Amino acid sequence: MKTILDVDDLTKTFGTNTVLDHISFSISRGSCYGLLGPNGAGKSTTMKLLTGILETPTGSIKILGHDVATARDMVQKVVGYVPQEITLYEKLSAEDNLIFFGGLYGLKGKQLKERIRTVLTDTGLLDRANDLVKTFSGGMKRRINIASALLHEPQILILDEPTVGIDPQSRNHIFGMIRRLRDAGVTIIYSTHYMEEVEALCDELAILDHGKMIAQGSLSDILDRFSQKAVYIENQNALGAEAYPAIKKITPHHQGLILECDQPLSLMRQLLDDAAAGKIGPLHAIELMKPSLEDVFLSLTGTRLRDE
Secondary structure, eight states: OOEEEEEEEEEEEETTEEEEEEEEEEEETTOEEEEEOOTTSSHHHHHHHHHTSSOOOEEEEEETTEETTTOHHHHHHHEEEEOSSOOOOTTSBHHHHHHHHHHHTTOOHHHHHHHHHHHHHHTTOGGGTTSBGGGSOHHHHHHHHHHHHHTTOOSEEEEESTTTTOOHHHHHHHHHHHHHHHHTTOEEEEEOSOHHHHHHHOSEEEEEETTEEEEEEEHHHHHHHHSOOEEEEEESSOOOGGGOTTOOEEEEETTEEEEEOSOHHHHHHHHHHHHHTTSSOOEEEEEEOOOOHHHHHHHHHOSSOOOO
């Protein structure tokens, strides 16, 4: 699949602090690309560089083959950016906010009016067009924020934590919008702390930590490469790892044990055979442990709190 965005050897510093350290990645046209990382990993900086809000000091960013550093007008036309912070005028109506942002994109007249109606419909807020934004819930504000970035029909939509602090209904509506946009050929770049959102939406993902790209690929590739394979059993007898050399680690979990190993299916067969032969007592439960993106994320980035 042809790429729409290519980042090569990108580095960004603020003073003596290196925020991004020689990162490279490409994004396919019409895909949803997840950008994950702890607080301070460099996600928001990356997104601001992609939009041209921040200047690119070292390395290159190309959108549709054009360098972002020298083609800012083109970038503004093809990229829609939704920052983590709500960027709306609370004392204006939803429609007046969209008129303002549409003007920034050069839209006016009938074209602007039609686009406002379309994005309000898409965000489920057409009936609230004339209401002041200050009367909106957090989820409604998020949806209007997204609507403002869709007015000029961008080819790339960049979303920085779009579901923070919103209700489940707004979250599901945003998910539906993202899927429809992707199906229509829009490329989505999606930053979030919620692993289940990446699993539900993203075709490919990258994990940043301390400004470095520590993993990237499809979800299945990431899980295959970095997740620990394991079997869960519930057994009334103690199970010694010495009896099963394939077991790397045994961890108590709920009413049973997690047995980490490289070949879980082979271990399951052996355990079932031994249970049938009475060697380990009856198994009350046995199952393959499903790989978790959250487990992979924590194993790669650590469990220490990142408050800044």
